[in-house]
Structure formats: structure tokens, C-alpha cells
Amino acid sequence: MSKPKSILITGGAGFIGSNFIVYFLEKYKNIKVVNLDKLTYAGELSNLNELENNDNYTFVKGDICDTELINELFKTYNFSGVIHFAAESHVDNSIKNPDAFIKTNVNGTFNLIDVAKKHWMEAPFKYKDGCKNNRFHHISTDEVYGTLGETGLFTEDTPYAPNSPYSASKASSDFIVRSYFHTYGMNVVTTNCSNNYGPKQHDEKLIPTIIRKALSKEPIPIYGDGKNIRDWLYVEDHCKGIDLAFQNGLAGETYNVGGKNERDNLYIVHKICEILDGIKPRDCKGSYADLIAFVKDRPGHDFRYAIDASKLENELGWKASENFESGILKTINWYLNKYNS
Numbered sequence: 001m002s003k004p005k006s007i008l009i010t011g012g013a014g015f016i017g018s019n020f021i022v023y024f025l026e027k028y029k030n031i032k033v034v035n036l037d038k039l040t041y042a043g044e045l046s047n048l049n050e051l052e053n054n055d056n057y058t059f060v061k062g063d064i065c066d067t068e069l070i071n072e073l074f075k076t077y078n079f080s081g082v083i084h085f086a087a088e089s090h091v092d093n094s095i096k097n098p099d100a101f102i103k104t105n106v107n108g109t110f111n112l113i114d115v116a117k118k119h120w121m122e123a124p125f126k127y128k129d130g131c132k133n134n135r136f137h138h139i140s141t142d143e144v145y146g147t148l149g150e151t152g153l154f155t156e157d158t159p160y161a162p163n164s165p166y167s168a169s170k171a172s173s174d175f176i177v178r179s180y181f182h183t184y185g186m187n188v189v190t191t192n193c194s195n196n197y198g199p200k201q202h203d204e205k206l207i208p209t210i211i212r213k214a215l216s217k218e219p220i221p222i223y224g225d226g227k228n229i230r231d232w233l234y235v236e237d238h239c240k241g242i243d244l245a246f247q248n249g250l251a252g253e254t255y256n257v258g259g260k261n262e263r264d265n266l267y268i269v270h271k272i273c274e275i276l277d278g279i280k281p282r283d284c285k286g287s288y289a290d291l292i293a294f295v296k297d298r299p300g301h302d303f304r305y306a307i308d309a310s311k312l313e314n315e316l317g318w319k320a321s322e323n324f325e326s327g328i329l330k331t332i333n334w335y336l337n338k339y340n341s
């Protein structure tokens, strides 16, 4: 049997990264994963409980901005790939405290790809021996494209027009990664995904907030008039798309990932309340929907995001398994378990 490859995954204690590592190690028995995570407020080690006895998994607490540490890790593990999830990811926080977003998302991404370049390449367009197929995969968002009106879809050719400090920092990191392909010939790939939902998402995000507030019978806050539209993707479908792009995507290409599941926030909150009414009726016999409370809108709130994922579907054979209605049921059941235990 050949020696297992080692992959560096950053931000793997967060929502998508933890779902991805579990999916990836279950699928590939001959790949070792080192998960580098700073464990900010958004990182949660219990998201990785499934891997407690998995010899192919190693956790390292640390910051992607720490050049010395990243160098040491590359020396120790001789990584043949990086899948980069680590980021500050909450738009509301980026409005209050943009600094951390620039540090981690921009400087951190630069630091990581630059260390990878030094370890893998001896000159522009010249990989060191044995490093030719090493790949840097950058995880990004559809928010870099800005906002859509009532119609249209984001494609990989849509011009970037980020509107929040979060999306601006992600757009910057996408450009850094792009430049390492064009200037140094690095084998990079970027995926830009729509809004994810599913197990292990941080409590601060929309869907966990709706479920948590409903169960504790508190007002369920909805921004503005609730008409903002997102293209919702079940997290495991995102993981499948990342895996395909990491393994088979073309160097220098970007791939959009999205589920053709456009829903506005009003639909989402009513759907969740309707499901909860069915499986965990309120004592007072009212509906959870009675708790919905509209709050002042987020500044610069983008109206609509929607993804055209046909490149990933046609070129790499990706297909989402869940639609919003099937995925949200699984998600609610997971959170019922979490909040009841």
C-alpha cells in the first residue's frame, strides 16, 4: 500500500470544515488530515467528536497568520494539499469589527499560500520534485459577486462587487489565490458557494437562531421585511462539491456551488415554525410563527444571491442530493437533539 498523503485543512473546527473532514476521512482511508484551527468563538472541537479514534486525523491549535507555525507544519507533515476554510465568516461581525476579517481572511490567506509556494515550488512555474500535483484549494463565497435584482444568476464570469467588509475580505483572498496561479503557476482551485445550512452551524447564524429562539419561546428576529433571498445549500452537498473540485478541478479555475434553492427569509422562518409545530407543538397551542419579530435591517444588506452551478455539474459531475425541504428537516432534527441535551 502506498504511503498516505497528508492534507492540511484550516478552520476544520468550524461549521463547514468539520462536516467536510468527517465526510473526507470517511471516504478516503489512505489520506491523513491535519486540522489547523485557532478555535475562535466559532470553532468547536466537539464538532469533530466522530474522529476521536481516527488515526488519520490530527488537530493543531494555531493561527493561519503564524508563519513560523505553518512552516513547521509543512516541514513535519510534507503536505501534498491544502484545503483552506479558516475565516471570519459572520457578516454582522464584519460590520462591527472589520479588523479581524482583514487579518484572517486577507493576511492569513496570503500567509498560507505563500508558505505553501515556498515549500512546493523552486521558481515560478517550476514545482520541486514530487510536488507537481500538490494543490491549494481556497473555499470562498458567492457574496463576492455582490447582489442580484429579481432575476439572473451568478456565474464564474460575474464581475466581483463585494458589499460588506466580510465579502470584501473574501474577494481579496480570492484575488491573492488567483494571482499565485497566474504569477507563479501554482496549482490552485477556488470554489464559491452559496449559503450553507445543516448540522454544526454556529448558533449566531440565521437558521440555528430561528430554531433556538423558537424552542426557548423568545422573539425570532428577522431583518427588515424578511424578503432577502439566498440560495440555500445543505452542507454535505457543499462537501461533495469541494471534494470533486479538489480532486478533479482544473488548475486556476473557479467553480460555483449552489443548490437552486432560492428562498426568502420569510419562507425559511415560516417553514421551520411549521415543521416545529408538527414535531414539537407549543404548550400554549399557538404556532411558533407567532414569535416572529421584524428588526431593523442590517446596513448594506444584499437583496438576492443565486448561483448557476452548471460548470461544476457539467464538468465535474456534481449534483445536490438535498432540496431545502429535505435538508431543513434533517437540520431541525439535529438541533432538536442539540438543544434538548
Ligand SMILES: NC(=O)c1ccc[n+]([C@@H]2O[C@H](COP(=O)([O-])OP(=O)(O)OC[C@H]3O[C@@H](n4cnc5c(N)ncnc54)[C@H](O)[C@@H]3O)[C@@H](O)[C@H]2O)c1
Binding pocket: 010, 011, 012, 013, 014, 015, 016, 017, 036, 037, 038, 039, 040, 041, 042, 043, 044, 062, 063, 064, 065, 084, 085, 086, 087, 088, 089, 090, 104, 108, 139, 140, 141, 142, 170, 192, 193, 194, 195, 196, 197, 202
Ligand atoms: N457558512 C456559509 O454559508 C458559507 C458559504 C460559502 C462559503 N463559506 C466559507 O466557508 C468557510 C468556512 O465557513 P464556516 O461557515 O464553516 O465558518 P465558521 O465561522 O463556522 O468556521 C471558521 C473556522 O475558522 C477558524 N478560524 C478563524 N480564524 C482563524 C485563524 N486566524 N486561524 C485558524 N483558524 C481560524 C475558527 O476557529 C472556526 O473554526 C469560510 O471561508 C467561509 O467564508 C461559508
